[in-house]
Amino acid sequence: MSVQPVESRVVLPFSSTVAGPAPLTWGQKAVLQDIRESGFSLNASGAQALAEGDTAETLAARLSSLVSRHPALRVRLDTDAQGRDSQVVVGSGEVAVEVLDFGGEDDPVEVGKYIDQLWLDWLLTPFDHYRDLPIRFGVVRQHGVALYRVPCYNHLVIDGTAITMLMDEFTTGRPAGGAMHLLDLAERERTPQALKANDRSLNYWESHLRDIPPRTFGEPVHPDGRQGKRFWHARFSSPAAHLAILAIAQRTGMDTSRVLFGVIVTALGRAVGLSTLTAKVISSNRFRPGMAEVIAPIAQNSLVIVDLAGATLDQVIARGRRALLAGGLHAYYDPERLNELMVRLDAERGYQAQVSCRINDRRMTTRRMTDELARTAEVSRDQILRKRPETWFSWDGTLDHLHEQAFITVEDHGDTVHLQLIFDMACFTEEQIENFAHGVEQVAIEAAFDPDAPAGCG
Known part of the structure; x- marks a missing residue:
């Protein structure tokens, strides 16, 4: 400097x-x-x-x-x-x-x-x-x-x-x-009432974790990663996807966070050939009595599973909404007890397993503004298509370590869908990741005006 x-x-x-x-x-x-x-x-x-x-x-x-x-x-x-x-x-x-x-x-x-x-x-x-x-x-x-x-x-x-x-x-x-x-x-959190909530959440996790594969996206198949490095972060920005998300939210009556989730999981399913996606999604517990205004970390991972096979884009978005609701209702638990549960399930399965995909919508200021805009905005196909030249993707560098195979974050940027992407490139090709990112825009545009458009996953 x-x-x-x-x-x-x-x-x-x-x-x-x-x-x-x-x-x-x-x-x-x-x-x-x-x-x-x-x-x-x-x-x-x-x-x-x-x-x-x-x-x-x-x-x-x-x-x-x-x-x-x-x-x-x-x-x-x-x-x-x-x-x-x-x-x-x-x-x-x-x-x-x-x-x-x-x-x-x-x-x-x-x-x-x-x-x-x-x-x-x-x-x-x-x-x-x-x-x-x-x-x-x-x-x-x-x-x-x-x-x-x-x-x-x-x-x-x-x-x-x-x-x-x-x-x-x-x-x-x-x-x-x-x-x-x-x-x-x-x-x-030491009261009987809280411990009952913990038990309900762990029962939900157990019912969904029992049959998961060892890793969400399989074992590493590209040991050299990308350019000799395994863990890469990238960014993607699409004003066209932002407008399309507004149109979908208005048409379906859903908030933009749930619409974005459905679009993201569809694009990921298309890019890597998944018919079912199991992911961790960071969920707030502030809807619980007395917790709306507490100054503390209240968000925890929820477990969300979405069936993508044979569905239309609207069906995936609707299934994602239901999965987010179920996962969010069971996202209040003692992480130490969850770790003990996962160790027990590993022993019963005979192999260790991990949900290695995480999706996080961490918009704070722009989420509310975008939801308000979705209620009144009039978005045309021509408006969306005129924004497509502003789309960009960049590989930004490497990391020494990544606990997940994929960590997808919706960032707080106005007038665009801005994603921070971190991937273990031993498990993906460069083409898959770029197809996924641009697929977010493509899926959003397809779903904006056609409720029966096929998801095309699996």
């Missing part, structure tokens, strides 16, 4: 009477397991422009208040007497705002590049769960004026909805969160 800021810190105390040790919640166990299996930090970070008049000192005061109010932001991992992962919510301490000062002569474009690199670096830098508070906060100033805030959260204590609530409180001062906080949730 051609610009370098002067770094300083504003440190303020925080305190609360809500503190103490607790077991991890089920959502926290799920996140911690994902972090350890994937090797990824799973942080949430970004940069937001500040309102005129904000200063590093006023922002530090708001941050101190936020940390004091919410137990989730005062968590450190610990180990209990039995050697199991646990947590401690600390009652007091200090929180720091990291201030980055640029001079008035620094090029604003270069400053912007520095900010983008900063939040990306923080996104990828793991927290020390045992020593760090689960929030890091930066303020960027130029010529003494605070321009941007750069928050970074440890996913171990929040999910996307919780971040949205916390950022609203930070900006407006209106208290976020409901009556239940993280320590309450940890206690609630």
Whole structure:
């Protein structure tokens, strides 16, 4: 970088009477397991422009208040007497705002590049769960004026909805969160009512896991992967698919997330020749009583199975909707008990098995706007086709490790279907992945105006 800021810190105390040790919640166990299996930090970070008049000192005061109010932001991992992962919510301490000062002569474009690199670096830098508070906060100033805030959260204590609530409180001062906080949730998950919910979920998983193959997409057949590397990530963007999804959602009366899921699984089935797809889908548990506003990670993997054979595109979308509903109703469970169940089923089958496909719609801001647009938009075939030249696909690089064979994420981009794709290329060809990505657009366009179009999978 051609610009370098002067770094300083504003440190303020925080305190609360809500503190103490607790077991991890089920959502926290799920996140911690994902972090350890994937090797990824799973942080949430970004940069937001500040309102005129904000200063590093006023922002530090708001941050101190936020940390004091919410137990989730005062968590450190610990180990209990039995050697199991646990947590401690600390009652007091200090929180720091990291201030980055640029001079008035620094090029604003270069400053912007520095900010983008900063939040990306923080996104990828793991927290020390045992020593760090689960929030890091930066303020960027130029010529003494605070321009941007750069928050970074440890996913171990929040999910996307919780971040949205916390950022609203930070900006407006209106208290976020409901009556239940993280320590309450940890206690609630030891009650008979919660344990019954856990049993129902595990019964559902057992009934669907018993006969699955060892790996969703079979064993590796291309040991050299792509260009000598196994694990690759890519991106795909299609404004045409976005318009087609609006048309399907309007025609079927479904929300865009369920429509997108049906389109994605159909395109994947076509590209790799699947007649049934078994996948893990990240589902929210905020519909459960008392959990809508809790500041904690509430989302967990659900298990979703969709039969693609001999179906029309509308039938696949409808089957996907039902499968998502069933899976979501059984996505609240203790991950340790699920792991024990999978070990038992492996022994009974005589082979180890894993659901190695994960699909995640993590749109936060654009999902609601897109759903609202789908209710009123008038989309024509010509409008969709005119957008097709804007479609693009790119291979972006490699990873050292991937726990799944395929991890497909719908990203938060407006006016386009934007997918982040990560694949084990020992199990796929380059042509299959590119066909899948462009197939998302093709399937969406076919389904937009023809309810009887064949899925063509299997």
